[in-house]
Amino acid sequence: MSNHETHESTDNVSPRKAVTRRQFLAYTLGGTTAFLAVFPGLPMVRFAVDALFQKSNSKDLVKVIAESEITNEPKEVKFQILQKDGWYESSPTLVAWISRDASGNIFALSPICKHLGCTVLWNVKGLNEYDCPCHDARYTRDGKHITVADAPLDEYEVEVIDGYVYLGNIIANRRA
Numbered sequence: 001m002s003n004h005e006t007h008e009s010t011d012n013v014s015p016r017k018a019v020t021r022r023q024f025l026a027y028t029l030g031g032t033t034a035f036l037a038v039f040p041g042l043p044m045v046r047f048a049v050d051a052l053f054q055k056s057n058s059k060d061l062v063k064v065i066a067e068s069e070i071t072n073e074p075k076e077v078k079f080q081i082l083q084k085d086g087w088y089e090s091s092p093t094l095v096a097w098i099s100r101d102a103s104g105n106i107f108a109l110s111p112i113c114k115h116l117g118c119t120v121l122w123n124v125k126g127l128n129e130y131d132c133p134c135h136d137a138r139y140t141r142d143g144k145h146i147t148v149a150d151a152p153l154d155e156y157e158v159e160v161i162d163g164y165v166y167l168g169n170i171i172a173n174r175r176a
């Protein structure tokens with residue numbers, strides 16, 4: 001077989017199956033570039049949307065105190081919750097002022113002042129009110145705003161189970 005015959009047989013290869021060196025380089029570089037562009041970004045995309053697919057803890061209740069310890073006099077109760085924010089977990093300490101209303105129902109107020117967010121205390125001035133040390137906002141026993149603040153104190157969702165008080169989410173005050 002001569003060199004001429006060999007060259008002719010190569011030329012008979014179907015043009016559909018032949019990949020030129022230029023095409024091969026283009027495919028290889030294109031594929032590598034696409035991989036490098038997309039793959040490193042996948043973890044960031046996952047991180048950004050992961051929290052959207054996490055189960056909500058909105059129904060979680062925390063056991064905070066025995067029901068028998070709650071009277072008409074507001075009691076400051078501190079408790080911890082497990083908080084998940086995406087990948088970050090923490091256990092912040094929260095405060096609630098828990099007492100009974102005239103009907104004996106237990107309710108729990110958030111201590112966060114609705115003026116600028118300081119922490120209110122019960123009966124500092126002997127007026128049977130919540131007082132804010134920052135700018136003198138005052139609230140009734142039910143959390144209704146009297147001065148300075150323009151909204152009542154929020155309250156916690158409350159459930160009493162087997163003689164213990166459980167607190168849930170903070171919600172708008174329903175009694176003031």
Ligand code: FES
Nearest residue numbers: 113115116132137
């Ligand atoms: S933050 Fe409470 S009165 Fe201003």
